Amino acid sequence: MQGISLEQADTSQTLLLRSVAEQLKTPLMYVARQAELSKATRPTSPEQVFSTMQLHADMALKLVDSYLLGLAITNQQETLDLEPVPLSAVLYDVAHDLTPIARQYNTDVELVLAGKYGQVMAHQAGLKAALYGLGFVLSEIVHPQKTRNRLQIAAHRSKQGIVTGFYIDGAEQMQTELTHMRRTRSTFKRQPFAQCVANTGAGVLVADAIFAAMQTRLRSGRFRSQQGLAATLQQSKQLQLV
Amino acid sequence: MHILLIEPDVVLAHLYIQALEAEGDTVSFVRSAESAIHIADRKKPDVVILELQLTQHSGVAFLQEFRSYTDWLNIPIIIHTHIPPQQLEPFKKALQEMRITAQLYKPQTTLQVLKRTVQAALQPNTAA
Numbered sequence: 001m002q003g004i005s006l007e008q009a010d011t012s013q014t015l016l017l018r019s020v021a022e023q024l025k026t027p028l029m030y031v032a033r034q035a036e037l038s039k040a041t042r043p044t045s046p047e048q049v050f051s052t053m054q055l056h057a058d059m060a061l062k063l064v065d066s067y068l069l070g071l072a073i074t075n076q077q078e079t080l081d082l083e084p085v086p087l088s089a090v091l092y093d094v095a096h097d098l099t100p101i102a103r104q105y106n107t108d109v110e111l112v113l114a115g116k117y118g119q120v121m122a123h124q125a126g127l128k129a130a131l132y133g134l135g136f137v138l139s140e141i142v143h144p145q146k147t148r149n150r151l152q153i154a155a156h157r158s159k160q161g162i163v164t165g166f167y168i169d170g171a172e173q174m175q176t177e178l179t180h181m182r183r184t185r186s187t188f189k190r191q192p193f194a195q196c197v198a199n200t201g202a203g204v205l206v207a208d209a210i211f212a213a214m215q216t217r218l219r220s221g222r223f224r225s226q227q228g229l230a231a232t233l234q235q236s237k238q239l240q241l242v
Numbered sequence: 243m244h245i246l247l248i249e250p251d252v253v254l255a256h257l258y259i260q261a262l263e264a265e266g267d268t269v270s271f272v273r274s275a276e277s278a279i280h281i282a283d284r285k286k287p288d289v290v291i292l293e294l295q296l297t298q299h300s301g302v303a304f305l306q307e308f309r310s311y312t313d314w315l316n317i318p319i320i321i322h323t324h325i326p327p328q329q330l331e332p333f334k335k336a337l338q339e340m341r342i343t344a345q346l347y348k349p350q351t352t353l354q355v356l357k358r359t360v361q362a363a364l365q366p367n368t369a370a
Contacts, residue, residue, distance in 0.1 A: 022324070025324070025349050026251060026253075026254070028349075029254060029348065029349055030253055030254060030257070032352075033254070033257045033258075033261075033352070033353055034257060036352055036353050036354070037257055037260055037261055037353060040261075040264070040353070040354075041260070041264055056253075104252070104253050105252055105253065106252060140251070142250050142273045142274060142296075142297040142298075144274055144276060144277070144298065190295060190324070190325065191295055191297075194297060194298070194300075195297060195298055196297055196298075197297065198250035198251065198293070198295050198296060198297050199251075199295065199324070
């Protein structure tokens with residue numbers, strides 16, 4: 001990333017790696033403890049138990065790939081070349097992948113596409129990785145009053161472009177905390193989003209790095225009475241043949 | 243016996259609840275410090291299992307408030323946390339003053355160890 005010294009880049013990479021490593025403990029703990037519990041209690045529905053274990057293991061693998069991309073970006077090894085990307089298709093895929101894991105956290109995922117967008121200029125794998133990591137963190141948000149929450153994955157037009165992001169009750173403080181994180185890059189925080197997320201929220205940090213590499217930025221946004229984080233993407237000027 | 247489990251991760255919490263209830267104990271589960279105080283007020287727990295990494299109010303803030311009530315002074319509290327033991331060293335004295343019964347590092351604590359620790363804490367002679 002331009003304007004960052006090697007020392008700063010090294011620190012960013014180390015901090016991101018620490019955040020990622022801490023975050024990945026959770027799905028691994030789930031798999032280990034579920035296996036232990038199943039050995040002791042012989043579940044009545046073993047298929048369901050195995051499905052859930054698979055879900056968490058697959059989620060961890062997706063997160064690893066997202067994080068590897070984020071690490072490569074912060075190490076300046078990866079430049080994200082932008083290309084026309086079908087935004088709706090990406091959002092459908094992300095919503096599909098996130099829904100079962102979000103349900104585990106009592107969060108219902110709702111995909112909202114306010115209009116037709118065609119293609120946006122982005123890096124397809126990077127966009128998917130960023131959205132997945134961001135969505136996973138937001139679906140874990142601890143809301144003080146709600147036992148069940150609703151996560152909107154939404155795209156809508158603005159004057160600047162197509163705003164794509166996640167919105168959920170309880171995310172009001174995330175922008176402030178993200179801004180603070182960007183300013184204090186040299187310090188590892190176990191809970192950088194302590195107002196709403198109990199862990200390192202590494203998915204947000206990775207998404208932040210990926211969107212920056214796509215020459216856009218994660219910002220706070222509001223959509224249908226919910227607060228969240230979103231990035232603005234530019235519509236592809238490529239003519240579409242119908 | 244009644245256990246108050248304070249755990250922000252609902253997926254992990256359900257595992258712990260299943261393991262603890264298999265021992266015949268009942269469990270009240272909350273995700274935040276504020277809810278924990280309300281729940282403890284409604285039904286006094288026999289033991290508390292606490293993750294220090296909470297949202298809004300930290301586990302330490304919970305400890306300070308919880309121990310400020312005379313009715314709850316002697317309730318055993320087990321810390322079951324993501325924070326590695328070496329990072330809790332600077333707070334060792336403060337935690338001792340809060341009369342923590344046990345300190346468990348979550349990634350390396352099996353359900354078996356958690357259950358044994360809870361059973362030990364529920365023994366009548368456990369010093370808080």
